[in-house]
Every structure is written in structure tokens, then in C-alpha cells.
Amino acid sequence: MNSRLFRSLGYIARTRRADAHTTQIRRFSCETKHLYAHEHRNPIPKFSPAQLPSIKLQDAQIEINWETNVQSKFHSIWLRDHCRCPQCFHPITKQRLVNTFQLPPGIKPVSAQASPQGLEVTWFSADSHKSVYPWTWLQQNSYDPKFDVGQDHDKKSLWGSSIQKNPPTVEYNEVMSNDEKGLYKWLSNVHEHGFSFVSGVPATPEATEELSQRIGFIRETQYGQFWDFTSDLAKGDTAYTTLALGAHTDNTYFTDPCGLQLFHLLSHTEGTGGETLLVDGFYVASLIKERHPKAYALLSNTPIPAHAAGEPTSIYCPSPSSGYPVLGHDIAAGKLTTVRWNNDDRSVMKHIHPDVVEEWYDAISTWYKYLTSPECEYWVQLNPGTAVVIDNHRVLHGRSAFNGKRRMCGAYIGIDEYHSKLATLREKFNPNAYATTSEHIINGRSIWHPSL
Ligand SMILES: [Zn+2]
Structure with missing residues (x-):
């Protein structure tokens, strides 16, 4: 908090x-x-190499005048610390070499000038150390003010029940092909919509496991590594029964809930039912933010403890034990990042402030009302041959009750594995998103890559 x-x-x-x-x-x-609230960000300034920005040295700051009335200010210590010359930054390992703590206090530039390569700064030091910062990098990382550097590949599309007309889908053969284009399409679907189907998957655990491993390491949990199960209560969890499951995210009882969940219905015999339910938690949150701001605040601020304790050999609870709110935010970016919700796994609400008890129950009732509303629910009957992967930090899943015998298989993949794979695929297929020149690309990666 x-x-x-x-x-x-x-x-x-x-x-x-x-x-x-x-x-x-x-x-x-x-x-x-x-x-x-979404932090206000200024539009990214216009910039052309033909007209370089003007530079002004101030006390302990350098001001870049991008265009009339649009300036960025950078502190000298900040710039010096971010020097990416080979003495200050290892071009292969992409790790800092400069000793931040040996930089002189009150460090100042001797001079600073604009060149087509970027902002060139010469520092007061025995060796007149020189740093060059590309213009695009300075715009992307400007903190005074921040610019809106959102890129096309970063967009998220929120959805309600109408997604059923055209749900995001890729072909198994595409995903498994060597060139990784299909894999990029698959993970881009997940990034944009929070889930994606894969059709044409052989209805075997082996093929499904291979599909999962396309993204990254399978995350092993108390349910095993790759799971392949029937409704036999083999594990002390309702997932292993024939009961209906309301929309929830998995692993609310973990400090770090799994990022992606992939599942594939391999067979359903001697019975019916068991439709899959998907709900876009970000869409539901957006509706509540607009229509019930007080409920949104409570869902964002009230931590919820949780547990998984159906097995005699384990008791899982998150750390800290007071848990996490339903809606988790990147406070610095002012963005919703994580939905955590499983009312069945909720533990005792002993940390709740007495003044907000009733309001908080109202807030989760509002949340539940939207989660279960026809405008938000997407019901789909899965069949052998179609796997689905969902972003467990955004999309909630559930199922209707069923009878007969179902065999389901699937896997968890950590959120960091998924993000890392997607980032490398973007680097491969979308190099223009990381605008730097080829001399900055060392060992296949730009030293000015936006993740560094
Ligand atoms: Zn340097």
C-alpha cells in the first residue's frame, strides 16, 4: 500500500x-x-533531426526545448547516472558499470549540445567524460514532464459478452511454426484481450504440454507441473469436482499468482454441461470506476487474505498475510494491472477498518453484480481440439456444472515468463518500436531498449 x-x-x-x-x-x-485516475500526460513532442531542440544549462539541470512551450528537464545527477557509454554500461550484459556513489556531489556539465545523435554532455571530471543520449530515449524517459509514449502494440481492448461474435483465435500450426510469427500473434492477442483460443490442437496431453512450453517454463504448483485431471477430487479443490464455479482468478492465495493459465478439454463423455465462462476483469473495473467510484476505491484499497488449505500437507497464504486488494495498480503509471478475485478462497477479513465494513461489502456486491451480468459474461463450450490461454491477472474464468466424465489438461505459466517472451517477440517483429540506430544494437539488443 x-x-x-x-x-x-x-x-x-x-x-x-x-x-x-x-x-x-x-x-x-x-x-x-x-x-x-489516469495520470495526465502530455502528447509526445514533435521532433525532426532537421530541427534539433535547443538546450539550456540550468543550475543542476539541463532543459531541452523540444518545441515552443514544450520542455523536458533532466537533473545532472540523473543524466550522469544513466550514461550508456561502454565504461558506464556494459553493452552486452546491459548492466550498470558506473559507480553511482563515486559521482561527485553536485555534479555539473561543462557543456551540453544538440547533435543529430542526441544530447551530448561533457562532464566536469579528470577525463572530461562525455555522454550521448538519443532524443527518442530522452522523450520516452522524460519525467518532467512525462509524455504519452503509448505505442500501438501496447493497446488493450476491453470486452463484454459481444466478444463471442469474434473471439481472438490462432491456429495451432501457426503457433508451433519455427518463425514464431504465430506465437507473436497468439501472445499479442493475450496482451490485447486477456485471452486467446488456439484451434486445431491435437487432443492429447503431450501436444498441449508442448503448446504451453512454447511460451515459457511451466510453473509447478501443488497441482503438479502439467496437469491432466478428471472430476475425481484428486486434489482438495472444487476445480476437481463437477460443481459450477463462478468467475474467479486462480491462486489468490499466492503472493505471485500464476500469469497465464492454459487449459484444454480433452474429452467429455456420458454427460453434458460444463460450459466455460470468461469475464474481462479490466472491463468490469472500468464500468465500476465510472459508475461507482467509491466502490472502485474500496476494491482498490482493501486487502483480502486468502488460503488454499484443502490438502493436509500444505497451507498456502499470500505474503503479506493481510493479502491483496481485488484491483491492483501500478501507482506510478496510474494503471490497473491486476485483478485478484476468488470469493471461495477468501480468509477472515480481520484487517478491515471498522469504518468501511459495510461499504466494502457493498463494493464487493457491486463487483459481483457486474461479474455476473449478461453484458459482461462470455460463455463458450470448449471442445477437444481448442485450447484457451487466459491472462490470470485480468480475465476471470468459471464453468457451469456438468455431469458425466471430463478430462481436462493444462498448465500455469508465470507472468514474468509470459512478459519476457512477448517482449523478445516484439523486439524481433516490431524493431521500429525501439527506435535506435544499428550501432546501439549489441548482441542483438539495443542498449537503449525501453525495458532497460
Ligand atoms: Zn559514461
């Missing part, structure tokens, strides 16, 4: 007079609304 929020919660705790209650809740929700 972020410190401002923490302070505001403390403030609530100190002023628990009944008459102050409503005001405090309002203060609380306004403040959090502000925190989670």
Missing part, C-alpha cells in the same frame, strides 16, 4: 467520531480516486 493512502487510512483511524464518519469516507475515496 502506498504511503499517502496509508496516511489517509491512519487519518480515518484517528477521527472515528460517528459524525465525522461520512466526511472521512468521502475524503478517503476522493484521495484514492485522484491516485488512480
Whole structure:
């Protein structure tokens, strides 16, 4: 939890007079609304090598004038620390070499000038150390102000039930082909929509396991590595029964819930039912943010403890044990990043602040109402031959009850494995997104890559 929020919660705790209650809740929700509002970002400045920006040296800062009334300011210490010359940054390992703590206090440039290669800075030092920073890199990393550097490949499409008309799908043969284009398409689908089907998969555990490994290491858990199971309660979890399961995310009881979940129905005999339910948690969150801002704030700020304790040999709880809120945010970027929700696995809400108990139950009821609304639910009957991979940090899944015998297989893949694979595929198929010149590409990767 972020410190401002923490302070505001403390403030609530100190002023628990009944008459102050409503005001405090309002203060609380306004403040959090502000925190989670999309941070205002300026459009990225126009820039052409034909007209280089002008540079102004200030006290401990360098000001770059991109165009009239659009400037970025960078602190000298920040720039010096981010020098990427071969003495300061290892071009192969992409690790910092400069000793940040040996830079002189109050470090200043001797001179700074604009060149087609970028901002060139010469520093006061025995060796007149020189740094060059590409313009695009300075724009992407400008912090005063921040620019809107969102790229096409980064867009997310929120969806409701109408996704059923055209759900994202790729072909198994495409995904398995050596050139990795199909794999890129598959993971780009997952990035944009939070899930994607793969059709034409041989209905065997072997082929499904191979498909999973296309993305990265399979994550081993108490359910095994690659799982292949029937409704026999082999593990103490409702997933191993024939009961209906409401929309939930998996592993709310882990500190780090699995990133992707892949599953494939291999057979269903002697019975019917067992439709799969998918719900876009980001879409539901967007509706609640707009229509019920107070509920949104509570869903974002109230940590929920959880447990997996159906097996005598293990008890899983997240760390910290007070758990995580339903809606997790990247506070610095002002973005929703993670949905965690499984009401069945929720533990005792003993950390909840007494002033918000009823409001929080109202907030999760609102959440539940949207999760189960026809505008948000996407029901689909899976069949042998079609696997589905879902982003477990965004899309909730469930199923209707069934009878007969189902055989299901699948795997978990960590969120970092998935992000890493997608990032390398973008680098391969979308090199223009990382605009730097070829001399910056060392060992296949630019030293100015935006992830570094
Ligand atoms: Zn250097």
C-alpha cells in the first residue's frame, strides 16, 4: 500500500467520531480516486533531426526545448547516472558499470549540445567524460514532464459478452511454426484481450504440454507441473469436482499468482454441461470506476487474505498475510494491472477498518453484480481440439456444472515468463518500436531498449 493512502487510512483511524464518519469516507475515496485516475500526460513532442531542440544549462539541470512551450528537464545527477557509454554500461550484459556513489556531489556539465545523435554532455571530471543520449530515449524517459509514449502494440481492448461474435483465435500450426510469427500473434492477442483460443490442437496431453512450453517454463504448483485431471477430487479443490464455479482468478492465495493459465478439454463423455465462462476483469473495473467510484476505491484499497488449505500437507497464504486488494495498480503509471478475485478462497477479513465494513461489502456486491451480468459474461463450450490461454491477472474464468466424465489438461505459466517472451517477440517483429540506430544494437539488443 502506498504511503499517502496509508496516511489517509491512519487519518480515518484517528477521527472515528460517528459524525465525522461520512466526511472521512468521502475524503478517503476522493484521495484514492485522484491516485488512480489516469495520470495526465502530455502528447509526445514533435521532433525532426532537421530541427534539433535547443538546450539550456540550468543550475543542476539541463532543459531541452523540444518545441515552443514544450520542455523536458533532466537533473545532472540523473543524466550522469544513466550514461550508456561502454565504461558506464556494459553493452552486452546491459548492466550498470558506473559507480553511482563515486559521482561527485553536485555534479555539473561543462557543456551540453544538440547533435543529430542526441544530447551530448561533457562532464566536469579528470577525463572530461562525455555522454550521448538519443532524443527518442530522452522523450520516452522524460519525467518532467512525462509524455504519452503509448505505442500501438501496447493497446488493450476491453470486452463484454459481444466478444463471442469474434473471439481472438490462432491456429495451432501457426503457433508451433519455427518463425514464431504465430506465437507473436497468439501472445499479442493475450496482451490485447486477456485471452486467446488456439484451434486445431491435437487432443492429447503431450501436444498441449508442448503448446504451453512454447511460451515459457511451466510453473509447478501443488497441482503438479502439467496437469491432466478428471472430476475425481484428486486434489482438495472444487476445480476437481463437477460443481459450477463462478468467475474467479486462480491462486489468490499466492503472493505471485500464476500469469497465464492454459487449459484444454480433452474429452467429455456420458454427460453434458460444463460450459466455460470468461469475464474481462479490466472491463468490469472500468464500468465500476465510472459508475461507482467509491466502490472502485474500496476494491482498490482493501486487502483480502486468502488460503488454499484443502490438502493436509500444505497451507498456502499470500505474503503479506493481510493479502491483496481485488484491483491492483501500478501507482506510478496510474494503471490497473491486476485483478485478484476468488470469493471461495477468501480468509477472515480481520484487517478491515471498522469504518468501511459495510461499504466494502457493498463494493464487493457491486463487483459481483457486474461479474455476473449478461453484458459482461462470455460463455463458450470448449471442445477437444481448442485450447484457451487466459491472462490470470485480468480475465476471470468459471464453468457451469456438468455431469458425466471430463478430462481436462493444462498448465500455469508465470507472468514474468509470459512478459519476457512477448517482449523478445516484439523486439524481433516490431524493431521500429525501439527506435535506435544499428550501432546501439549489441548482441542483438539495443542498449537503449525501453525495458532497460
Ligand atoms: Zn559514461
